[in-house]
Amino acid sequence: MGAFLTLGIISFLYKDNPWYKFCEALFVGISAGYWFCTVFWSQFVAKLWDNIYPTAGQPRQYVYLVGGILGLMMLLRLVPKIGWFSRWPLAFVVGGTAGAYLIGYALSNGMKQVKSTILPLWVSGNLNATVGNIILVVGTFCGLIYFFFSKEQKGTYGKVAKLGIFFLMITFGASFGYTVMARMSLLIGRMDFLFGTWLGLIK
Amino acid sequence: MRKEVPLIITFLAGAFFIADYFIPHTGFSDLAAKINGWAIIVLAASYILGVLNILRINYGRVAKREKDWILKLILVLCMFFMLGAGIFGGITEGTLFDWFFVNTFTPMQATMFALLAFYIASAAFRAFRVRTVQAALLAITAVLVMIGRVPIGETIWKSFPDFTEWIMNVPQLAGKRAILIGAALGAIATGLKVITGLERTYMGQD
Amino acid sequence: MNNRKISLVILISAIWLTLCSQILLAQEAAPPTGTKFDYHWFDTNRLNVFITLAIVFSAILWFIARAKKGKSLFIRRIAGLDAIEEAVGRATEMGKSVLYIPGIHDMNDIQTVASMIILGNVAKTIARYDIPLIVPIRQPFVVPVAEEAVRQGYLSAGRPDAFMKDNIRFISDEQFAYAAAVNGIMLRERPAANLLLGSFYAESLLLAETGASTGAIQVAGTANIHQLPFFVVACDYTLIGEELFAASAYLSREPKLLGSLKGSDLAKALIVLAIIIGTILETIGVKWFTKLFVVQ
Incomplete structure (x- = not known):
């Protein structure tokens, strides 16, 4: 199966063809499902579920519910009347990114490079x-x-x-x-x- | 509520993560890790929207029997197959999910990556059709670095590998630093505009 | 700000502060065993970063304030950014679509944030010409942001009816599955213009080369240095590093955003000055100045 798919993808070098199209559809479909499941178990369950229902002896961390609520707000996009609520988690992620990356760029791309250039x-x-x-x-x-x-x-x-x-x-x-x-x-x-x-x- | 609250949230979240760098307080760092966890949960939740987006776009095409509709159907079926296998059967080694990952996903991923070799050859052909002084500089430097990294380079001139190293460590680095410093300022300005709400196109305003 | 807005600010700030203080208090009451609890509220080792950021922020905000007062601000021509309009124009003439690829990273990359801002401006231009704008996306969280940006662009152009939600397409989170699908779009839907703006990695070459083979006019931009050579070779115009971040101000021509570009330039002038002074001091054996830029 690996060889069939490998050759299918390589066939794209010749031109766009039904074999490649089939492999592309398979690749996109499988990978979309793959990543959904991976994220579901390693991020959603690990960060939300496991913190609220931890293994015995560990304290429950209800603070992660805030993340759950924000995630739920994200899904409100599906309800047009209250879809604007999704801007709250959107603002939270974009704002947080702006702050964190601003610092990251200032340090690694900015100050470190200036220091290394002073010779x-x-x-x-x-x-x-x-x-x-x-x-x-x-x-x-x-x-x-x-x-x-x-x-x-x-x-x-x-x-x-x-x-x-x-x-x-x-x-x-x-x-x-x-x-x-x-x-x-x-x-x-x-x-x-x-x-x-x-x-x-x-x- | 629709306009102001997102702007305030953007500001608070941005300011918080800037402050996090300067505040060594253990409790604060722990809080930052938790808030980061919220972001991870939000990003994870958005995958549901992603799956629904794939479904909506492809359903329309399949329903209308548009060109290549059968491929769209295969795409959606593959996605649901992996979803079912991964959620109900788990994603650990030895599961059906894992088998499909190893036997279909991995070879296609590796092949796409390997295609880069062909594309880089085509890009090199494009690069070496020198039309301007700038393009010539790019092409000549590329050739020198390529030769210096293969054994034939040393055969031509004993110090070729050292010369290549020098190119990488001096003129290459000079240009790279200028780009990095410039990008840092651009990122800072963009971040600041987003945090202060001056830039909010991405959020919609209706 | 009216009273409603002020009370809203106070309310949200109060919720935020209460939440933070509660967690901090809980943490201080029961610090994790085996770790040293740091009670300091400012890391003095990072004072140099704080001062540098304060200077850069002040420069940017000062110019934004000047721009708001109506001072005219000159910005030179940036060929790569002018090319975006040229590309849209060509697509219009040919009656074909424009493909906008916003990179492969999530919204937690500032380049994607910058790309979404540019997308809004591009959508505004495209809306006037009534041609399709296709946006394939790798990260699901970027989908709603792109939808908002494009919808806003169409709204600003007075064409909300022309906005087609189905053209904002989530493809797959897998880097090369995404590249395979976008290559497919390039070959089957034959857009007349490809705009590749954002954070790109190894797929940059696959996309740019396929795009070039279709004869589409291509404008690319990224701050990822290792991908820039491929864009330079395979695309008609390339936005290098900071030019990508400058795009939103340049395209929108909004005075306050142009002000931020000016501020950024002032900060750059100060950096150049610091390099000159530092180099002279280093050459005569004075080292303390260089240490000001050491980051912990």
């Missing part, structure tokens, strides 16, 4: 490090200039922004090249399954 432009006795540090600082500086939205990119300022784009392109190129090999190994894995595990042509 000495002269490293005594180490030309490699000196050149590397200068390129790193200049590259980051020019890249940040590109992201300014308040000023037209003209004249010297425009040239600096353009240099910033060049650095971004080098970043994309390097990242692209780096990923190619990783993706190739995935393909080799599937070919190994078809020609080795299934057909036994590779030992």
